[in-house]
Amino acid sequence: MTPSLLDSYDGVLFDLDGVLYAGPHAIPGAAHAVEQLVSRGVPRGYVTNNASRSAEQVATHLNELGIPALTHEVFGSAPAGIALLSAALDPGASVLVTGSRYLRTLVQDAGFSIAESAADHPAAVIQGFDPTLGWADLAEAAYAVNNGAQWFATNLDLSIPRERGIAPGNGALVEAVGRATGKTPTAAGKPEPVMFTQAADSLKMQRPLVIGDRLDTDVLGGNRAGFDTALVLTGIDTAAAAEQAQDSMRPDWILAELRQLFDGSHRALQEPAGT
Missing domain, CATH: 3.40.50.1000 (HAD superfamily/HAD-like)
Known part of the structure; x- marks a missing residue:
């Protein structure tokens, strides 16, 4: 055999x-x-x-597809990104979240305050994948980074497989901000x-x-x-x-x-x- x-x-x-x-x-x-x-x-x-969903959401999706999964078996880049923030920033620091609601919740749960725009002078920007992100979101991230905010990314995947084919991933959106700032983020994942x-x-x-x-x-x-x-x-x-x-x-x-x-x-x- x-x-x-x-x-x-x-x-x-x-x-x-x-x-x-x-x-x-x-x-x-x-x-x-x-x-x-x-x-x-x-x-x-x-x-x-993928930093747009929690471990619970990922496990639920897998089980719906017939793929056995438990929450404790899922390891994502969003919590890894939060670990980078926690190591670099003071407790309660202001963070601009360019990403999903899940990522925003993790930032709040870690004890940071949420900046709604670059005008709030955030100490950091964290960028993670979310399919609803648009030009205005990327522009705010660029403004904040250009104003001195530390910049973190949950991951740098340039592309992501979707049902209809290959689509831009978080790394492609990170590159857009990088082109506008001349900076490179500290990346997790x-x-x-x-x-x-x-x-x-x-x-x-x-x-x-x-x-x-x-x-x-x-x-x-x-x-x-x-x-x-x-x-x-x-x-x-x-x-x-x-x-x-x-x-x-x-x-x-x-x-x-x-x-x-x-x-x-x-x-x-x-x-x-x-x-």
Whole structure:
């Protein structure tokens, strides 16, 4: 019998967009793959750069798609962004939120006051993905940063898979503010390794496999965390891109789809460390 890829790992850390779903719909075969993990008793976690929804909302969405998920298994970039704010700012400092209601709530819950515009002279701007953001929101962020506010971003994904195709992600909106300010934000989320190591520690995984669809966030972040990585070809990046990537963004494995976790048809791009 051909060995399963999972034989070498004690858990799986999934990206979401482009791996388990695209927009409101599950990627074909994703729910069945996660159900198989559950039936085999394999721990799993969900590590996402989407800062527009809470862990509870993400878990609810996954379950609605037939993908088993519990709130404590979800790790997002919005709380990681709040951790950056808390480390950099005094308690009660004023923050301009360029992002979702969820991100705004997290900022308030962390003890910061909310600035409604750059005219309030915020100490910082935090920018996270929200599909309703417009030019006026980005302009306020730019005004504040140009006036001296510290600038933070929950993540820097340039694009995001949606039901109708690939759309601009938070990183593209961050770039717009960057062009207007000449500044670069301090970023949380992938490819920083912290969310991966936090997830592995929380879920008691010693040797997890990180699965994502992006080389510059999922694979790079997993590699930086010291974990083996797999690129699944249902989202952003291609096998050709992986083969041409610099070492830091090369995955250990290529999966055409998630069923290859189980049937032995996975392909090694480079031999995982220690094998």
